[in-house]
Amino acid sequence: KAGVTQTPRYLIKTRGQQVTLSCSPISGHRSVSWYQQTPGQGLQFLFEYFSETQRNKGNFPGRFSGRQFSNSRSEMNVSTLELGDSALYLCASSLWTENTEAFFGQGTRLTVV
Amino acid sequence: GENVEQHPSTLSVQEGDSAVIKCTYSDSASNYFPWYKQELGKRPQLIIDIRSNVGEKKDQRIAVTLNKTAKHFSLHITETQPEDSAVYFCAALARGGGSYIPTFGRGTSLIVHP
Numbered sequence: 001k002a003g004v005t006q007t008p009r010y011l012i013k014t015r016g017q018q019v020t021l022s023c024s025p026i027s028g029h030r031s032v033s034w035y036q037q038t039p040g041q042g043l044q045f046l047f048e049y050f051s052e053t054q055r056n057k058g059n060f061p062g063r064f065s066g067r068q069f070s071n072s073r074s075e076m077n078v079s080t081l082e083l084g085d086s087a088l089y090l091c092a093s094s095l096w097t098e099n100t101e102a103f104f105g106q107g108t109r110l111t112v113v
Numbered sequence: 114g115e116n117v118e119q120h121p122s123t124l125s126v127q128e129g130d131s132a133v134i135k136c137t138y139s140d141s142a143s144n145y146f147p148w149y150k151q152e153l154g155k156r157p158q159l160i161i162d163i164r165s166n167v168g169e170k171k172d173q174r175i176a177v178t179l180n181k182t183a184k185h186f187s188l189h190i191t192e193t194q195p196e197d198s199a200v201y202f203c204a205a206l207a208r209g210g211g212s213y214i215p216t217f218g219r220g221t222s223l224i225v226h227p
Contacts, residue, residue: 004156033215042219043157043202056214059114090156101147104156 004093004105012111018079021108025072025093032074037088081112115140117205119218127226134221136203137185143205146186152199193225
C-alpha cells in the first residue's frame with residue numbers, strides 16, 4: 001500500500017508569489033490534515049479536510065488555504081508569500097475523521113527568498 | 114485554545130540508559146495523546162499513544178504515562194539505543210468540529226551516545 005505522497009519535495013519561491021502544494025493520501029483514507037513545521041515553532045496545525053469539507057482550521061492567516069478533491073487528494077495554497085513562510089509543510093492522512101492515527105507524508109520543503 | 118509544553122528540548126544519554134520526556138497540556142477536554150518520532154530528514158511516525166481513560170501503556174522499550182489530574186503525560190524509553198536518536202513530539206488532541214484538533218509540543222531532540 002503506497003504511503004502519503006507529497007509533491008513537490010522542494011520548492012523555492014520569491015516573496016509575494018503564491019504556491020500550491022499537493023498531498024495524495026493513503027488509498028481509502030478520507031481525512032487529510034496539513035501542518036507547518038519550523039525550527040522555532042515546531043509542528044503547527046493548519047487545517048483538516050474530510051469529504052471535501054474543511055472541518056477544522058488552525059491559527060494561520062487567510063493567505064493559507066486548502067481544498068480537497070473527490071478522490072481525497074488535497075492541495076494547500078499560500079498566497080503573497082513571506083520570508084517567514086519558509087518551512088517544511090507536512091500533510092497527514094487518516095482513515096476517517098474520527099480516526100486519530102495519522103500517517104505523515106515526507107513533506108514539501110518551501111524556501112521563500 | 115490548547116497549549117502543550119514539552120521538556121526538555123534536548124536530551125543526551127548514554128546507550129543503555131533510560132530517557133524520559135515530559136509534556137503538559139492545558140485543555141481538560143483533550144483526550145488523546147500520541148507521541149511521534151522524527152528521524153533526521155524523515156517524516157514523523159507514530160510510536161505510541163494513550164487515551165484519557167488509560168493511565169499507562171507499554172510497548173516493548175517504550176511506555177507512556179498519563180496523569181489527567183495534573184494534565185501531564187510522559188514518554189519513557191528504556192535501554193536506549195543509538196537508533197533511538199531522533200526528535201520526539203508529543204501532542205494533545207481534543208474533539209472539535211467533528212474531528213480531532215492536534216496541538217503539538219515543540220519537540221525533544223534525543224541523542225543516544227554509543
